[in-house]
Amino acid sequence: MSVFVSPVSLKDKQNKKSAKEKAEKAENQETSHDHQLYASELKDAVLFPESGGQPHDLGIITIGGKRVPVRQVLKDKLTAVHVTTQPVPVGSLVTLKIARRLSDPEIAEVAAKINDIIVLNKHIVVHTPYSHGNDIDTSHIPEDYDLSQGIVRVVLIGHIDANPCCGTHLTSTGQIQGVSLLHQVKIRSSNSCLHFVCGLRVPEHLQMFHRLLNDVLGMQLSCQIEEVGLKLLEVLSSLRKAQTCKVLLLKELAVIKAAEIFRQFTEEKNVAVVYREGSGKEYLAQAQKELTTLMKSRPELGVSFDKFTLALFDGDYKSAGGMVKVIGPMAELLQKYLKKIVANLMGGRRGNTFQGKVTKYERGEVENVLQYFE
The missing domain is CATH 3.10.310 (Diaminopimelate Epimerase; Chain A, domain 1)
Incomplete structure (x- = not known):
C-alpha cells in the first residue's frame, strides 16, 4: 500500500482538454491531505482493471468491520492497482466484493441495445498508421507498450466505439445477426458468469430447447407450453407430500x-x-x-x-x-x-x-x- 496520485485514465487521454484538467487535479491532490489516495496490490485480483477500452470494476474492501470503497482499478504491467481514499494496512486479511450481479431487467436492457446496434448494420473499419497516415491518436496506448515493435490497429464500430485491438473483426455489426443473453452462474462469492449465444447459434439454441420442451410436455407433463409452470408446481407439491409420507x-x-x-x-x-x-x-x-x-x-x-x-x-x-x-x-x-x-x-x-x-x-x-x- 502506498500514497497514490491518480493518473490520467485511458478514456481521458483521448480528450486533450480532459487530460489537462486531470493533470491539474492530480497536482492539487499531491498537496491536499483531504483528497489523498492510496494504492493497494492484493494477492488475488478479483476486480477487473481499466484496460483495452473496458472500464474498471467497482467494489468494496472489507477489513474486520471496516468498509473501504475501491474508487478505481488500474493496470500497472501485470499488477492490478486498487485505488482507495483510505489506507489498507500491509499484510492485512481483506474481503473484496463486487457490488452485485446484474439484475434480469438490466440484462434484458443490454440485450435490447446490442440487438438494436446489430439491426442498424454499423460498418466496422480497421485503421492503421500505414493506411491512413499518422493520424491515429496513440496517447491511450499504455506506456509500457513498445509502439516500435508492431502496428497499431484501431477498430471503429460506426460512431459507437473506437479502440485498439489485435483481433480479427467483421465488416459490419449486421454480420453478427443477433445476440441472446441467457442465464448467470454464480462464481466466487458475488461474481457471476453471464452465458450468451450469438449468430446462427441463436436459432439453433431456440430449436434445441423447443424440441426438449416438446419432448417433456408430450411424454411427461401432458400439458400445453403455457401450462408448464403450473404443472411443475403440482408435481413438486406431490413430490413433497410423497417424501413426507415416506x-x-x-x-x-x-x-x-x-x-x-x-x-x-x-x-x-x-x-x-x-x-x-x-x-x-x-x-x-x-x-x-x-x-x-x-x-x-x-x-x-x-x-x-x-x-x-x-x-x-x-x-x-x-x-x-x-x-x-x-x-x-x-x-x-x-x-x-x-x-x-x-x-x-x-x-x-x-x-x-x-x-x-x-x-x-x-x-x-x-x-x-x-x-x-x-
Missing part, C-alpha cells in the same frame, strides 16, 4: 424394528441386524435412536450396548454402495469378518463402535452378510 412410514417401521430387537436382546440374543432394502441411512439412524430410547427407558432389564451388539447396514448390488455400522462388544470381531466377505468395505473402529462405507457391493455380498447374522 419419512413417516420409515419412522413407524424403525419403531417396530427397534421393539423387535429389544425383545430379542431381552431373550439373550447377543447380536441383531438392521437392514431394509432401499430404506437408506435415515431408517438406520431412526432404528438406532428408537432402540437407544428403549434401553434407557427400561434400565432394569440390563439391555445396553455394553452387553449386546447391533449391526446396521444399507445398500444393495444395484446401488452405489452404502454404510455399515456395528455397535457393541463384538464390533472388533464382526469388523474383521465383514471385511473378508465385503470386498469394498472401508472404515475403522473407535471404542466399541465400527463405522465404515461400502463403495460398491459385489454380487451376492448383501445376501452373505444377512445369512451370516441369521
